[in-house]
Amino acid sequence: MKSLEELRAIREKMQGKVGIRGESEDQIRVVVGMATCGIASGARPVLTALSDAVQEQGLMNINVTQTGCIGLCQYEPIVEVMEPGKEKVTYVRMTPEKAMEVLRMHLIDGQVVTKYTLGAAQKSEKKE
Amino acid sequence: MMPEISLNILDVAENSVRAGASLIEIGVFVQTEEDTLTVVIKDDGCGMSEEQIEKVQDPFYTTRTTRKVGLGVPFFKQAAESAGGSFSIMSEEGKGTVVTAVFQLSNIDRMPLGDMSSTIHTLVVFNEEIRFIYTYRYDDREFVLDTQEIREILGEGISLKDPEVSGFIKEFLESNKEETDQKADV
Numbered sequence: 001m002k003s004l005e006e007l008r009a010i011r012e013k014m015q016g017k018v019g020i021r022g023e024s025e026d027q028i029r030v031v032v033g034m035a036t037c038g039i040a041s042g043a044r045p046v047l048t049a050l051s052d053a054v055q056e057q058g059l060m061n062i063n064v065t066q067t068g069c070i071g072l073c074q075y076e077p078i079v080e081v082m083e084p085g086k087e088k089v090t091y092v093r094m095t096p097e098k099a100m101e102v103l104r105m106h107l108i109d110g111q112v113v114t115k116y117t118l119g120a121a122q123k124s125e126k127k128e
Numbered sequence: 129m130m131p132e133i134s135l136n137i138l139d140v141a142e143n144s145v146r147a148g149a150s151l152i153e154i155g156v157f158v159q160t161e162e163d164t165l166t167v168v169i170k171d172d173g174c175g176m177s178e179e180q181i182e183k184v185q186d187p188f189y190t191t192r193t194t195r196k197v198g199l200g201v202p203f204f205k206q207a208a209e210s211a212g213g214s215f216s217i218m219s220e221e222g223k224g225t226v227v228t229a230v231f232q233l234s235n236i237d238r239m240p241l242g243d244m245s246s247t248i249h250t251l252v253v254f255n256e257e258i259r260f261i262y263t264y265r266y267d268d269r270e271f272v273l274d275t276q277e278i279r280e281i282l283g284e285g286i287s288l289k290d291p292e293v294s295g296f297i298k299e300f301l302e303s304n305k306e307e308t309d310q311k312a313d314v
Contacts, residue, residue: 001271002303007281010292035192036200039139040130044250051253055291066254068146071194 028062028107029082030054035069042095043077049096050079053103062107075121081106090118129203132242133167133231136204138250140169140227143200145255147173147225152251155263156244158233158314164213165231165241165314172224181217204229211238233314241314245301248273252297253288262301266309273301 032038032047051064072078075092079099082088089112091102098116105111114120130136137154144152149171157166176184183189185205190198204227205215212232219225231238248262252275262273278288278297288294 001307002300004277004281004300006296007278007293010296011282011286014286014290014292034138034142036139036198036203037195039135039142040199040203044135044138044246047250047254048246051289052291052294055289055294068142069192069194073195 026061026084028084029080030062030064030107031067031080031082032064033068033070033076033078033080034066037069037073038076038078041076041093045096046077046079046094046099050099050103053100059107072118075118078118091116092118092121129207130239132240133165133207134242134244134247136200136207136229137167137169137244138247139200140204141247141251144169144171144173144225145251145258147171147175149173149224149258151259151261153261153263154248154251155265156241157263157265158267158309158312160233160267163233165233165238167229167231168226169228170224170226175221175223175225176217176219177221181219184217201227207231207239211235213238245298245305248301249294249298253294256288264305264308266312266314269308271304271308273297273304 030050032043032050034043034047047064047066054062054064070078072092077094079091079094079102080088081091081102089106091098091113094116102113102116105113130139141152141154151172153168153170155166155168159166184198184201187197187199187202190196192198201217208215208229208231212235213230215230216228217225244264248260252260252273260273260275264271282293286293288297
């Protein structure tokens with residue numbers, strides 16, 4: 001059986017580079033809906049993909065967290081992006097792949113991925 | 129419905145998180161001789177009144193204000209009962225809640241356990257302030273993950289979200305599960 005002892009080595013290695021992440025003013029909040037509706041439609045892998053990518057790429061200005069149901073269950077999995085001083089962007093029917101696109105284009109490069117937003121989804125539904 | 133039992137566990141354990149629990153114990157017990165798979169989720173959160181316990185099993189009850197239905201507990205209950213099993217909730221206000229679901233292991237309608245390691249990993253990493261004790265038992269073999277032990281080794285200041293720590297927890301869960309159930313198809 002694997003034991004927790006390996007964590008000691010990880011801690012040793014991390015000594016010195018430990019910095020408590022501060023809630024700075026330019027912090028981008030990325031929130032994944034993890035209520036029954038979200039989980040049932042596949043939010044768990046979306047949350048994991050975002051969180052892993054942010055950690056791996058050392059994107060200290062991005063904070064990935066989870067939330068409950070925001071009342072748009074039919075559009076889950078939902079990812080909301082809150083940037084200070086900007087309007088909230090709601091991405092709907094996310095998958096890990098789409099979430100990675102949002103990470104690259106929006107969170108890193110600052111371009112909203114319009115095709116995945118709630119507005120775009122509602123517009124295409126009206127046409128049908 | 130949820131496609132796998134592990135997602136029901138994630139969903140119902142999120143109720144414990146919202147109940148303000150500081151300790152959440154999750155147990156998955158496979159007993160091949162009894163032909164059962166038992167899931168126990170126990171928390172020390174705010175608990176429920178008797179009236180609420182009744183209501184929470186009704187899909188048209190929720191404390192949320194964002195929607196009018198609450199399907200988490202009914203989904204879990206139905207999954208167990210439709211697989212030849214049983215379901216119970218015991219709760220005391222101010223003390224906590226215990227949810228127990230028993231599935232008949234060989235039942236054709238039992239959904240697969242699914243990715244239990246991802247469920248526990250998600251709960252543990254995203255709720256660092258809560259102590260989780262997870263036990264996975266397969267007949268007479270078992271392993272336990274107690275996040276307090278992790279915290280004691282790491283000390284303060286290192287987040288469980290750190291890639292190395294998070295990766296280690298995932299690996300710990302996956303490899304110990306495999307050793308416990310010898311890759312049995314659960």
